[in-house]
Amino acid sequence: xxSKDVEVIDRTVCFQGFFRLDRFHLRHRRLDxxxxxxxxxxxxxxxxxxxxxxxxxxxxxxxxxxxxxxxxLAAGRNAWTIETVAGVLPADCDPTDVxxxxxxxxxxxxxxALEKLYEFMPSPASTSEWMxxxxxxxxxxxxxxxxxxxxxxxxxxxxxxxxxxxxxxxAAGTIDNAFTLIALQWLERxxxxxxxxxxxxxxxVRLMA
Amino acid sequence: MNTEDVEVLEREICFQGFFRLDRFRLRHRRxxxxxxxxxxxxxxxxxxxxxxxxxxxxxxxxxLxxxxxxxxLAAGRPAWMIEAVAGLVEPGESPEEVCxxxxxxxxxxxLSALExxxxxxxxxxxxxxxxxxxxxxxxxxxxxxxxxxxREGEDIRVLTLAADDAIARxxxxxxDNAITIIALQWLALxxxxLRARWTAVAAGG
Numbered sequence: 001x002x003s004k005d006v007e008v009i010d011r012t013v014c015f016q017g018f019f020r021l022d023r024f025h026l027r028h029r030r031l032d033x034x035x036x037x038x039x040x041x042x043x044x045x046x047x048x049x050x051x052x053x054x055x056x057x058x059x060x061x062x063x064x065x066x067x068x069x070x071x072x073l074a075a076g077r078n079a080w081t082i083e084t085v086a087g088v089l090p091a092d093c094d095p096t097d098v099x100x101x102x103x104x105x106x107x108x109x110x111x112x113a114l115e116k117l118y119e120f121m122p123s124p125a126s127t128s129e130w131m132x133x134x135x136x137x138x139x140x141x142x143x144x145x146x147x148x149x150x151x152x153x154x155x156x157x158x159x160x161x162x163x164x165x166x167x168x169x170x171a172a173g174t175i176d177n178a179f180t181l182i183a184l185q186w187l188e189r190x191x192x193x194x195x196x197x198x199x200x201x202x203x204x205v206r207l208m209a
Numbered sequence: 210m211n212t213e214d215v216e217v218l219e220r221e222i223c224f225q226g227f228f229r230l231d232r233f234r235l236r237h238r239r240x241x242x243x244x245x246x247x248x249x250x251x252x253x254x255x256x257x258x259x260x261x262x263x264x265x266x267x268x269x270x271x272x273l274x275x276x277x278x279x280x281x282l283a284a285g286r287p288a289w290m291i292e293a294v295a296g297l298v299e300p301g302e303s304p305e306e307v308c309x310x311x312x313x314x315x316x317x318x319x320l321s322a323l324e325x326x327x328x329x330x331x332x333x334x335x336x337x338x339x340x341x342x343x344x345x346x347x348x349x350x351x352x353x354x355x356x357x358x359x360r361e362g363e364d365i366r367v368l369t370l371a372a373d374d375a376i377a378r379x380x381x382x383x384x385d386n387a388i389t390i391i392a393l394q395w396l397a398l399x400x401x402x403l404r405a406r407w408t409a410v411a412a413g414g
Contacts, residue, residue: 001275001289006282015224017232019251019335028277028288030364031355039362041279042228044253044336066210068237070250072330073215075337079237080210081330120385121281122331123338124290126228127253128283146240153248157240170327178331178340178387185394 005029009038020045046129048089052099053117053133053183054109055163056140057199062166062187063107063143064180066157082159082169083180086131095132103136106147107158111136113198117186122178133179135187137198163187214238218247229254255338259307260295262326262342262392263318264372265349266407271375271396272352273389274315275366286385291368291378293389294318295340304341312345314358316367320345322407326395331387342392346407372396 010025024041054063064082073079087102089095096114103111117133140160148154161169169175170184187194219234233250263272273291282288296311298304305323312318326342349369357363370378376397378384384393396403 001277003282003288006277006288008282014226015230017223017230017251018249019230019253021224021226021228021230021253022283023226024279024283026279026282028364031366036362036364040227042226043279043283044228044230045283046332046335047284066240068210068215069330069333070233070235070252071333071336071338073212073217073235074231074233074252074254075256075330075333075339077330077339079212079215081333083333086334118379118385118390119382120387120390121278121284121286121290122387123255123336124278124280124284124286124386126255127280127332127336129280129332130284130286153245155237155239155241155245173328176327176329177333178329178391181327181329182387182390182394185391185398188398189394 001029014042042126044127046127048091049086049129049131050089050095050098050102051084051086051131051133051179051183052103052111052114052136053084053187054103054107054111054136054138054140055187055194056138057195059140060163060195061140061160062163063109063138063140064159064161064166065106066159067148067155081177082175083177084183086179089132099134099136103138105149106154106156107143108145108147109138109140109143111138113137118182120182131179133183135183135194163191210238223251251335253336255336257298258295258338258340259298259304259311260293260340260342260388260392261308261312261320261323261345262293262396263312263316263320263345263347263349264396264403265347266404268349269372269404270349270369271372272316272318272347272349273368273370273375275368276357276364290386291384291389292386293392295388308343308345315356315363315365316352317354317356318347318352320347322346324403326392329391340388342388344392344396344403372400
């Protein structure tokens, strides 16, 4: 199936505020070859975003951030979530430029190298959001404290932690948002190879010297 | 910080259709001390969902489903997605009951064991959606065909894949939704243990 197997008969803007919600009146080709009856489907419109897991391969530390998330508040859950760096990806921007900028704004660190992990949709049934997920090579020396852009009402606590502790927090359920789980699972599967690429043995010796 | 460090000053329904969108006026404690000015935050209200990755430990195969997804259409991405089984929690239903109901409705599968993988928010910045994710033991021998609840407009193709093939599709980007990536990465990390547990139970039962 492809986009020619969907016919959007009508599209209505239901709400336009900071975000937008549209209703699609559509039909689509069924798997048996016939067309479905017209149906209404509401979609929360978001667009592209990036998320970045900053990782220091020499210290074997990740840098996560804590901030208030309104969706978690509305769900009746702890409204302060522990996450990777993330930000909106404007349509005409290079994702890696946005990654570097967000890593700097949200953690005060420089991304020395970036590796793309995945591009995915967090909730494709009803939300158009898609996200490009990266891992950033950082030097975590001095990481910590508060970051975030005052003009964007960002209030962020920077949490450097041993990679093992972050993986334990994931297993314990303390880290409970999709992109951070995906990034940490990826790290768990790829940590040894990543350290070899980003921190060959001589660097480790240099740090210890 | 915890929930005591947020104060909701006002909450307004902006849109109520099949879904609902609310605007919160709130302030919260700052890490540096003191409170923020009042902020506006819009939230897409969803609620609880359950997803299950059906896995056959004997054949080492997973069962995935392919269906049309309007969010992907709106994003201009391929609108038929390959996913784990998933559904919304109805009032009074336990997450495990949702797993069994949806596995039958969406894939014609009976789950002979369930293991909770994790619970997570797909997009906590702007959506209240919450997903509880499970692995479910199945016999994938007869899995396949077209399923779904026609009253809900569901039209679902059931696919069985070797676990290695499914995990490789995460790496290649062919599987590109959060629930299924989390489920398959979990399988990649836990497959040997899971097979040992589930095949032992099957032999004993």
